[in-house]
Amino acid sequence: MIDESLSQGYPDPLYKSSADRAQIERLIESIHQELLPNLQIESVDPHDPVKVKYIPQPWQLLGAGNYAAVVYHPDYPNQVVKIYAPGRPGFEEEVEVYQRLGSHPAFSECYYAKNGLLILRRLYGVTLYDCMHLGLQIPVQVIRDIDRALDYARKRGLYPHDVHGRNVMMHEGRGLVVDISDFLHEETCSKWNDLKKAYYWLYRPILCPLRLRIPYFLLDIVRKSYRFLRRLASFKLPIRRRRK
DSSP states (O other): OOOGGGTTTSOGGGSSSHHHHHHHHHHHHHIIIIITTTOEEEOSOTTSOOEEEEOOTTOEEEEEOSSEEEEEOTTOTTEEEEEEOTTOOOHHHHHHHHHHHOSOTTSOOEEEEETTEEEEEOOOSEEHHHHHHHTOOOOHHHHHHHHHHHHHHHHTTOOOOSOOTTTEEEETTEEEEOOOTTTTOOSOOOHHHHHHHHIIIIIIIIIHHHTOOOOHHHHHHHHHHHHHHHHHHHHHHHHHHHHO
């Protein structure tokens, strides 16, 4: 039978039918019997994506963040499994965020959460980061959808944080928010507003009409440069305050 923690904080209406619940039970069994005993994952630097050294077949790597990796099994195409790297924080906070969000079309939903592992509803799409690499046009509707989704999160007592090009996606012209793990952090985060400025000032008038495909190494340079400038700005601000 399914572990009792499956239903804690996630009431039965989350499942459309008993068949959905049975499918999640089978997925949990596969995770514990096939995936976890063989998966090799580590986080070397908290500012860089985790490294997945080995993943057993037929499991596939879908993506990697700074603290966790996301994988899926081809027999369960509508669910993904998010696994936190050993020693990395954030699991309990992410579970709470999903409890507060409930059901919203721009966010995933959580079906199971225990010991650094979550089973989530799969969101299909292409990250805005990858859109820039592939030369895919990003319509304004995508930006508006994400704005509305973040407003919804705020109304649920959350604080959208660390929303950037790798954490938001486009699917059939609509916007999705992929990573909500830091939505309990109350400190101000300007990443999404900065991305929107770049979208309206640089992407829309210049890059979009040209349909340029930007190599990943250039995107990484921009990403790391932005991160450096943000750190520099946060360092200078306290100095200015002390001088006053």
